[in-house]
Amino acid sequence: MKTLAVIPAYNEEESIVDTVEELKAIAPQIDYIIVNDGSKDNTLAVCQEHGFNVLNLPVNVGLTGGFQAGMKYAWEKGYDYVVQFDADGQHRPEFIQKMVDAAVEQDADIVIGSRFVTEKKQASARMTGSALISGIIKLTTGKRIKDPTSGMRLYNRDMIKRFVYEPDFGPEPDTVAYLIRQGARVIEVQADMRDRTAGESYLSFSKSISYMMRTCTSILFVQWFR
Amino acid sequence: MNIALRIFLVIGAVIVFAMVIRKIRKSEMQASDSVFWLLFAGAFVVIALIPQIAFVVSDWLGFDSPSNFVFLFVIAILFIKAFTLSADVARLRQKVVALTQEIALREKR
Numbered sequence: 001m002k003t004l005a006v007i008p009a010y011n012e013e014e015s016i017v018d019t020v021e022e023l024k025a026i027a028p029q030i031d032y033i034i035v036n037d038g039s040k041d042n043t044l045a046v047c048q049e050h051g052f053n054v055l056n057l058p059v060n061v062g063l064t065g066g067f068q069a070g071m072k073y074a075w076e077k078g079y080d081y082v083v084q085f086d087a088d089g090q091h092r093p094e095f096i097q098k099m100v101d102a103a104v105e106q107d108a109d110i111v112i113g114s115r116f117v118t119e120k121k122q123a124s125a126r127m128t129g130s131a132l133i134s135g136i137i138k139l140t141t142g143k144r145i146k147d148p149t150s151g152m153r154l155y156n157r158d159m160i161k162r163f164v165y166e167p168d169f170g171p172e173p174d175t176v177a178y179l180i181r182q183g184a185r186v187i188e189v190q191a192d193m194r195d196r197t198a199g200e201s202y203l204s205f206s207k208s209i210s211y212m213m214r215t216c217t218s219i220l221f222v223q224w225f226r
Numbered sequence: 227m228n229i230a231l232r233i234f235l236v237i238g239a240v241i242v243f244a245m246v247i248r249k250i251r252k253s254e255m256q257a258s259d260s261v262f263w264l265l266f267a268g269a270f271v272v273i274a275l276i277p278q279i280a281f282v283v284s285d286w287l288g289f290d291s292p293s294n295f296v297f298l299f300v301i302a303i304l305f306i307k308a309f310t311l312s313a314d315v316a317r318l319r320q321k322v323v324a325l326t327q328e329i330a331l332r333e334k335r
Contacts, residue, residue, distance in 0.1 A: 035330075038326075055330045055331070055334055056330050056333060057326050057327065057329075057330045058326060058329055058330070059322070059326055061322070061323045061326050061327075062323075064323075065323035065326065065327065068323070068327065069326075069327040069330055069331065072327060072331055073331060073334065076331070167320055
């Protein structure tokens with residue numbers, strides 16, 4: 001199965017090299033593409049120096065548009081699966097193959113690399129947000145997603161096509177909820193994650209609040225009219 | 227509708243006219259965009275010159291005072307403008323994203 005890791009990168013000069021080198025070493029069978037989303041730092045130069053495969057967006061368009069660019073690339077190149085992979089080193093490449101195998105075996109459209117299939121959530125502010133999103137996904141789709149905010153998700157070719165052709169399809173929980181309602185088969189595979197190795201969490205308090213508002217509004221309201 | 231409000235409407239209309247003309251001169255506004263603002267300023271002048279319009283309509287709709295009707299009218303028009311601008315920006319954003327992606331993908335082909 002041809003699998004592509006799409007790695008959105010915005011100002012990731014500190015962590016991108018370690019992330020990609022680790023991916024190449026541990027999962028050499030997985031292709032990758034870095035989507036440099038108009039970074040203002042030296043992300044592009046660092047990637048070119050190391051001969052990495054980069055899709056270079058000349059201006060910053062945000063995660064949704066950046067990830068969609070990666071999906072368009074995967075669609076053109078005929079990949080069977082795309083895994084969304086963080087540039088900051090949170091995600092572990094050893095779990096990608098497990099996700100692909102699970103997708104093939106169980107004929108899944110989306111596989112979420114989930115922190116909480118076998119492990120339990122600990123109580124914290126962030127996990128309260130995660131539980132709330134789980135709750136409203138359960139409410140609107142009837143399906144229990146244990147780790148909706150995990151950023152490590154695998155999509156099959158049907159899903160790649162939808163990301164290519166539909167605008168405003170962010171690689172976020174609301175899109176997953178929407179796709180479940182549209183009949184997509186979503187499964188979860190246990191995948192442990194690391195704490196960030198470089199940079200600050202982009203989810204500061206105010207950003208967390210607006211992220212929650214946007215996600216909840218999208219799942220509860222916007223998607224019914226798409 | 228006292229005389230002060232009528233004078234104020236005319237002054238407002240003159241300022242809007244002046245701003246639109248300045249933007250057109252500097253080619254920062256296209257003819258199609260100027261239509262809205264010219265009509266908007268024109269409506270100010272009409273209401274200032276013929277306040278009876280505001281009296282009749284506000285009476286008919288049950289407003290306490292015609293000036294209240296004039297205020298609400300202006301707010302409603304501006305609200306619609308803000309709403310359509312928000313939709314325009316969304317459409318433009320989509321185009322910019324598509325073009326940016328296309329540039330990146332072409333470079334790769």
